Amino acid sequence: MRLATWNVNSLAARLPHVLDWLAQQQQHAAPIDVLALQELKMVQEKFPFAALHAAGLHAACFGQKAYNGVALLARQPLREVHRPTPCAGDESARLIAATVDAPGGPLRIVSAYFVNGQAPGSEKYAYKMRWLEALHEWLRAELAQHPRLILMGDLNIAPEDADSHDPARLADTICHSPQEKAHFARLLALGMTDAFRLFAQAAGSFTWWDYRQAAFRRNLGLRIDHILASAPLVPCISACTIDRTPRSWPRPSDHAPMLVELAGTG
């Protein structure tokens, strides 16, 4: 079973890339069973259900005008779809959860778009801290109900030095600050595992590159998209990779998709 996550930076702009990438995976590797999308930047009324259905995909969307927006695409039906907004007074579309059937039993999947936070000390950063706190409590409860859980998406945190192209210079900037890293660690302390770090990975493995300054060509990136798996699933994880190829296509998203493979009972 193969799962993937991708911040598409507008699904209206990127639907051809999503369909092309899924077709390419199916042809040259194996089908993607579940794809989590972030930054749809569209309301549900504009979500391309028909095009996705024609590609053989079920879909569930939590849309919003202009910003945010998350979705789950799946070969099999999505059950128990929830659109949580755990941060009080904040209705932004950043989380969608659903259950899919898998060989070892039902799998709870969460597509997540964490708050960016702009810069430490800013009002948006304070909002990021509040939102992360609320997410932590929501995930604790979700795990209690769904022990076999994968949370994947754009978490906007580079948890370790190896996840940044310049960790020393950027140490106190957004995605790098100690408080953000502490929040990431608290998610792992709930019993989640960073699937990417289960395996040896090349230095300079990133999921996001700024559009400016030829950052992709120079590999000036960050690993801020993540796939976190609950403990019962960890023995099933057979691979976790980043596919940089769509980042090199014309008019790309600034993020690349990340994939995980579950083997055997997974």
Place this chain on the structure above:
DNA sequence: ATGACGGTGTGGCACCGA
């Protein structure tokens, strides 16, 4: 220090991302 690129909105630019 700033802005650079690319997306959205009801625009003539501003705001946002990370």
